[in-house]
Amino acid sequence: MSEVKAYGAKKESANLESMKIERRDFTNDDVEIEILYCGVCHSDIHQVQNDWGGSKYPVVPGHEIIGKVTAIGKDVSNFNEGDLVGVGCMVDSCQTCESCKNDLEQFCENGATMTYNGEDKHLGGHTFGGYSEKVVVNKEFVLSVPENIDAAAAAPLLCAGITTWSPLKTWGVKEGDKVGVIGLGGLGHMGIKFAHALKAETVMITTSKSKTEDAKSLGADSVLISKDEDAMKEHKGTFDFLLNTIPVGHDVNPYLELLKVDATMVLVGAIEPLKDVHGGNLILGRKRMAGSLIGGIKETQEMLDFCGEHNITCDVEMIDMQDINTAFDRIKDSDVKYRFVIDMKSLKES
Template sequence: MYTAIGYAAQTSTAPLAPMTFERRAPRADDVAIEILYCGVCHSDIHQARNEWGFATYPLMPGHEIVGKVTAIGANVSKFKVGDLVGVGCLVDSCRTCEACTADLEQYCVEGPTQTYAGHDRIDGSLTMGGYSSAIVVSDRFVVSIPAKLDLASAAPILCAGITTYSPLKHFGVKAGDKVGVLGMGGLGHMGIKFAKAMGAEVTLFTRSQAKAEEARRQGADHVIVSTDEQQMQAAAGQFDYLLDTIPVQHDLNPYLNTLKFDGVHILVGLIEPINPPVHAVNLVMKRRVLAGSMIGGLAETQEVLDFCAEHDITCDIEMLDIRNINDAFERVIKGDVKYRFVIDMATLKA
């Protein structure tokens, strides 16, 4: 074991504060990583404040991790010391179920082991995330960062990126399709970039006309203000896919009405009950599909990083001194960041 430092919450009401803790010595299949950058995801806040009801303390967030390999276990051949690598939302799974053997570890039948607030499947220790100086992870759950990508802006691809890329790929978005993206935060702005790179005609649905120019800068072809009934009515039956990144309860019915027959509305931002209820007629009469999607497996996470390198896609970020993490949490809640904070771990040494 060796000593690491990081920022953690000790209770659901406590601010994040410096903490010294122990990381395990690398096992035979492990990769030890010096963390260089870590993105700040809204789910970090939900977990730190136990808003989902299953947090475990002390809780050290962070699952958008980019760093440099410092040591490898005896059986590791995919990585070597000095490699630039990433770790996303998962650090283990059962590895044997139907989902895991299909490279869909995020849907592990037993439940995957989360990068933080989970329990190691071997020794039962609490997993600690990327708001720290170092991490040790099984090589199966480590990905390579393509040389072409900027390291800091690559970090959010490991969550915000894969969360939006995976459903677009799974449901077969292709050139000529009409894709609507609901919301333009950390997830939404990546969804616009991916759909556009896949050749789709992309429309942002937003409550704010002020976001129109920014949406077009991100690559959107059109903008629909969802509070404008005339614009929504004009969009009826126009879209093949809707990528819904809105993280709070909202009425799905007006959006479903914008889908063609056989259109697909994909939820990636909402994990609360749908409210108000969906009117079944909006599905039944047009054979529309309401679907959900969660991050991606490790093979697909590597795929999205390579896709980003090929298509010059990066996440728009604001660099963060970790000493300002609690202020950053409040800004994330207010939507006052474009579009992802990334912690420069060099500030941890200060």
């Protein structure tokens, strides 16, 4: 055991303070990573506040991690010291169940170990995330980050990126498809970039006309204002795919009406009740509503490779570790374009 400086919440509150916590023991299959950057995801706030229940304190959040390999276990052959790597939402899974064999570790039947607030099944205790100097991760959950993209702006790819990439690939979005991205936040802005890069006709669907210019600069071909009933009618039955990033319960019916026959809307944000989904909106037109949760490790690597080839990163605002409470407040107010990333140098300096 060694000590690593990390930021976390000790009590059921969002008051964070600097502390020393013990790093997990280093096994032969582990990779030790010095963290350079860590993105700030809305779920960090939920976990710190124990909104979902089950938070184990101290919570050290952070699952959008970019860093350099500083040590490898003796059975690690896929990474070397000095490699630029990433760690996303998971750090371990059973590797033997049907989901793991199908490269869907996020649905591990024995429960994937989440990067923070997860049960460490090998060494006991719970896991600590990326608001920290270092992290130790099983080699199967370490990702190669292309050297040509901005490392800090790549951090949110590990969660916001894969969360939006995975459904586009699962449902086979291709050149020429008409794709709507609903909601322009951390997830939505990546949905637009990916749909555009996949050469889909990309439509930003938002309640807010003020987001039009931003959406277009991110790659949207056009913007559909969901409160404009005439515009919604005009687009009725014309979408091949909808990526719904709205993070709270909402009325999905107006969006389902936008789908073509056999087309699909995928939810990635709303882990909440959706009010009165009308069965007719699915039956008449044989439409589909599905969910999607991050992505498997293989798919995450494919996404990172695609980002390297297409020079895609996230739009980020850099902060110091000491600014985290302000950042949390601004995220709650939707006041960030589009993701905060912590420069971990600031932790060392504190």
